Amino acid sequence: MQSTEIVKTAQRQAVLDDARRAMEICNACRYCEGYCAVFPAMEQRRAFSDSDLNYLANLCHNCRGCYYSCQYAPPHEFNLNIPKTFQKLRAESYEQYAWPGPLARLFHRNGLIVCMATALGVAGVLLLTMLLQTSDILFAAHSGPGAFYAVIPYELMVGLASLTFGYAIVALTGGAIKYWRDAGPGTEGSVSWSTLWQAFQDAATLKHLGGGTGEGCAYPDEAFSNIRRVFHHFMFYGFMLCFAATSVATIYDHVFGWVAPYGWFSIPVILGTVGGMGLLIGPAGLVWLKFKADDASAEKNLMGMDVAFLALLFLVSLTGLILLVIRETPAMGIALAIHLGFVLTLFLVLPYSKFVHGIYRSAALVRYAIEMKNAKPSGE
């Protein structure tokens, strides 16, 4: 085990050293300063500590504008490939900041881990449901308030959801704290409302996938396009709408005592349906782009992490929408169990999946906002 750790450390160091070499070349060139936040942040420095590099790597949105513009991109002997270098470093940083530490290894072969977890999660919930209920209840049509709880008892559903989601929150917070301690602004400045607001805007609009002029990024190929930003918006806002749907439903239940399922035109169902559509279109589109993309600047063996998480989101949404459509039929019981299996897995793997990029990227954007507020003018 110890030797694996040594190999791991050496591997991380090699990735950091490569990123440092790349940044030192970029910092002597600076032609790409108009593309995104990485280069203005780079220009604030002459030397790059490991923490700086982790920050810059997580600030990189992988828009790839710099790769196609780079006079030093391979086959040039300087062999610069910033998107790929930073993609590798980001993957290393996800491990470094994982909480609790020993679970960092879940990021090795993350695609496989997420897939296996999903299989076990779905099978487990199905099995549990079958153990809990006799087949005449499981395969009966239920309707009216409490129909879902006839299949899976209310306490169990809420209990499991709270437990897993609560754990995800705790673990994600643990990761965020580790990130902030290592790659946060440290003593160079502090968080203020204005920097938070700036970072929020940058994150919410994916400003840095705009290629500097808003025309989009060099993805999936050399030509500039906003398609990736659009798909990511579908996914992100879809996710947020689903989250809103769940929150509203929780309030309905706990505050007003209105018990699910809710009507087609109720607020939770409308929010969930619209969000669910976004969660189908977004992840599907992003996976499609990934397979279509020119792979010159992508690290192939890190693709599993991305695809597995996107697929999981897609399936959560798909099974949710199917459940909505067939909830009054005898198939509801099984559909519910399958949907909840995916949801349970999503909560469980959240801190050990591609999801974490959103946390670290947002934190990097906050540091960037702080840095730019105190920035000394760059240039010569």
Place this chain on the structure above:
Amino acid sequence: MVDLTKNYDALVIGGGNAALCAAITAREQGCSVLLLEHAPRHFRGGNSRHTRNLRCMHDEPTDVLTDAYHEDEYWDDLMRVTKGVTTESLARMTIRASAEVTPWMVERGVRFQPSLGGTLNLGRTNAFFLGGGKALVNGYFATAERLGIDILYDTEVRNLKIRDGVFQSADVISKGFPYTVTARNLVCASGGFQANLDWLKESWGPAADNFIIRGTSYNKGRMLRVLLDNGVTSVGDPKQCHAVAIDARAPQFDGGIVTRLDCVPFSIVVDRDAQRFYDEGEDFWPKRYAIWGRLVAAQPDQIAYAIIDAKCIKLFMPSVFPAIESDSIAGLAEKLGLDVAALEKTVADYNAAVQPGTFDNSILDNCATDGLTPPKTHWARKIEDGPFYAYPLRPGITFTYLGVKVDAEARMVMANDQPSENMFASGEIMAGNILGQGYLAGLGMTIGTVFGRIAGKEAAKNAKH
């Protein structure tokens, strides 16, 4: 598939900015155009891939330029650097035309950085390409492909058949196979000869073996030679090139911008024998860096070393190779392979000659040496705070001045002073008509753009007759 047996309206030789501007213009006028690029796709774009901006006249602020830069000021700047070695009619035409190029460029796939002001303090005079010259080249190639221009990479033109000043055909090697290509018009935008070390040796002797070429390795000047041998009139000093002092550890070719060093004014520069040879603090670096290439080229083995101490390391732009570092001057000499005693003496003599003053790198300050030969007239401070740092310097060749003479229609001018019927030139191969001497940042791209468009337009006119 590109059909090389076709008789094209225009054959464009080269794949940089000037070639692309010509090809796109001709194609937009309805010509069939073949563009031949010697480099493989990854290295396409000639020296344009290393550029960053172009210099534009403008009478009021634009979306990509601040303030104003009038014709007269542009002309004065050109006169200052060329000391009058220019062709006024062509220069003024270029300056005026530069006022209109940026929207044209944007429509054809070039993207500019918003005018920021900060960078290089050139935001007023120069429009910066977002992502630099390679991004510009990518944008133009995408447009060229969309317009249906036939493009071949890995294709070198070896020879041209020219009869009485009229282009007939070109002998080409495309991906290893020989072809003869015919076309009604020729646009030659194939750059200078700075990557041809044998040619450089004709003027510089064996010293040229120690020159580093900052740009593409494909600018061998073959077309320039063929044209001059076929009676095209030359312009520009055949012996001169624009040379700056760059990091000696740079690759032989294509090191581009990152190999530059801005430390000289804060340093002492010594030769192979650890002796100083020129006033490092004569003037601001942007006004002096172009003479240092030649200065280093004149030293034995064409090598020099800039030496600074700890208080200076952060005063200049970071460069791509780390400084060579030691806690003592002796240790530094050993690492550089210099005579220890000689370097210690040079530093000690210099330190002894440094007079008290108030250091200020934003002005020509009063920190100077007294009684030292050569003197250091500004920014002279004792080299005494370890660690000590050194950067090795070699001459870095940016471009050559020799080119073909052209008229206002970008037509090559033949020996009898008559313009060629169907041969046009644009870019570095004719830049010497305007920039006969010196260097003005971003002017090369302006010349390439303006003359590329003219060449394309005139070639199209010819083709329709």
